[in-house]
Amino acid sequence: MEWSVLQQYGPSLLKGFGNTILCWALGTVFGMALGLVIALIQRYAPRWVRWIVQAYIEVIRGTPFLVQLFVLYYGGPLVGLRLDALPAGLLGLTIYGSPYFAEIFRSGFRAVPHGQIEAARGIGMSEADVVRRILLPLGLVSSLPALVNFSIILTKETVILSIITVPELLYQVQRMSAETFRYVEANLVLALFFWGLVETISRVGLRLEARITKHLIERT
Amino acid sequence: MLAASSVEMRKVNKYYGKFQALKDVDLSIPPGKVTCLIGPSGSGKSTLLRCINFLEEYDSGEVRIDGQLIGYDAPNKKMSGRKLREMRRSIGIVFQQFNLWPHMTAKENVAEGLIRVRRMSKADADRRASEALAKVGLADKFASHPSRLSGGQQQRVAIARAIAMEPKLMLFDEPTSALDPELVGEVLSVMRTLADEGMTMVVVTHEMGFAAHVADQVGFMEKGELIDIGSPDRILHRPQDARIQSFLRTYHERNSF
Ligand SMILES: Nc1ncnc2c1ncn2[C@@H]1O[C@H](COP(=O)(O)OP(=O)(O)OP(=O)(O)O)[C@@H](O)[C@H]1O
Numbered sequence A: 001m002e003w004s005v006l007q008q009y010g011p012s013l014l015k016g017f018g019n020t021i022l023c024w025a026l027g028t029v030f031g032m033a034l035g036l037v038i039a040l041i042q043r044y045a046p047r048w049v050r051w052i053v054q055a056y057i058e059v060i061r062g063t064p065f066l067v068q069l070f071v072l073y074y075g076g077p078l079v080g081l082r083l084d085a086l087p088a089g090l091l092g093l094t095i096y097g098s099p100y101f102a103e104i105f106r107s108g109f110r111a112v113p114h115g116q117i118e119a120a121r122g123i124g125m126s127e128a129d130v131v132r133r134i135l136l137p138l139g140l141v142s143s144l145p146a147l148v149n150f151s152i153i154l155t156k157e158t159v160i161l162s163i164i165t166v167p168e169l170l171y172q173v174q175r176m177s178a179e180t181f182r183y184v185e186a187n188l189v190l191a192l193f194f195w196g197l198v199e200t201i202s203r204v205g206l207r208l209e210a211r212i213t214k215h216l217i218e219r220t
Numbered sequence B: 001m002l003a004a005s006s007v008e009m010r011k012v013n014k015y016y017g018k019f020q021a022l023k024d025v026d027l028s029i030p031p032g033k034v035t036c037l038i039g040p041s042g043s044g045k046s047t048l049l050r051c052i053n054f055l056e057e058y059d060s061g062e063v064r065i066d067g068q069l070i071g072y073d074a075p076n077k078k079m080s081g082r083k084l085r086e087m088r089r090s091i092g093i094v095f096q097q098f099n100l101w102p103h104m105t106a107k108e109n110v111a112e113g114l115i116r117v118r119r120m121s122k123a124d125a126d127r128r129a130s131e132a133l134a135k136v137g138l139a140d141k142f143a144s145h146p147s148r149l150s151g152g153q154q155q156r157v158a159i160a161r162a163i164a165m166e167p168k169l170m171l172f173d174e175p176t177s178a179l180d181p182e183l184v185g186e187v188l189s190v191m192r193t194l195a196d197e198g199m200t201m202v203v204v205t206h207e208m209g210f211a212a213h214v215a216d217q218v219g220f221m222e223k224g225e226l227i228d229i230g231s232p233d234r235i236l237h238r239p240q241d242a243r244i245q246s247f248l249r250t251y252h253e254r255n256s257f
């Protein structure tokens, strides 16, 4: 092992890690937001709209992320969508994650006891208020473990962005490997960073879950 | 004496797919009176009750609250959501499973409808919610979440949630069936108080004691039909119909030891 190369490449690795976190965080937030919209559409929109959305879900889930990125980044300009690598990567992650998040929200909504929704309708609450005050808060809570789980999976999908030259961690690691032939060290750094990131997310997730569900657990 | 609604049902039919859950049900519920519905499981009691506030959509016939048709503007023409919600504001419903919102405290559960539906200020809603909770004997449980309350307490919060809206009609669907026997009394006594105040109440129940002592009329349902309706004495003690006799016989056998 030869760790001295890290002194030289440290800053660029850190910058790469920063970009990884940025892509992951924004991709997750946007992907969740889009997923939530999709889940609500599937619950409330007319049949033909749901059918279109369902087709979108099938296509995205049925194709590899890599292919989606290529289509977006290299195919985009053909239809006038010219994006830099980073925004293209972010958009790609958002699209890629959205159907999975939608599915998580959908089953989260289904976990809300129908009686609690009927109780809200029964006192004359509008459907918008039912969603805002009952369905969303309760549905989100039951979605939380799966949301955390899938956002952890998404951390590892960010490395694919290196293929469209987004300067994230894998991109920097590969550059360092190519220039110094220190493959082992470079990939250990990669593994270590990801392990730290995943560990942090899952811990924060568990805390969040414990805090939010404090009142929801039945007394025994 | 509070304003109390009447309910008129005429030839109400309800289908779940091909299965007919209600068959030409005619029912008059006079204002300020307590009507109990009894009958075997699956006979359509809940369905009937839920047609009254249109939580269940009946397919034909009429359900009128104080003369106003609920759910439809005309046959086959659904009422707008806004109009339906307006009618529901004056109809309270209490479910077997309480259906409190677990992410809100007792007081928040009661205040929610006042704020969202009655458009009250938070302060006014809080005051009204506290009064309603005090009325059902839960003055010390304002800040408790449902998960920290017993079944009887949860059901009383659910009743408070309904009466805080100042309904003119209260629907109860087996309000004590999910409760441990020792908790049934506290809920029934709250209901009895409401009845004494002149609330129109429709109660689906297996509590024959409550039906016998509190109801002004008792209806018996079987296979989607309202077989008979009359005074508690006539239905429960001198039933004419063989189906009612057999239902009551089974009930007595099960409840004696
Ligand atoms: N959503 C539904 N879809 C299909 N069938 C239903 C539905 N709801 C009720 N039914 C059927 O309609 C019939 C009447 O149901 P309902 O719940 O009104 O009976 P009930 O008298 O309240 O019975 P219980 O005493 O068990 O509560 C039953 O046979 C039931 O299986």
Ligand SMILES: [Mg+2]
Pocket (backbone or CB within 6 Å): B045, B046, B047, B173, B174
């Ligand atoms: Mg029932």
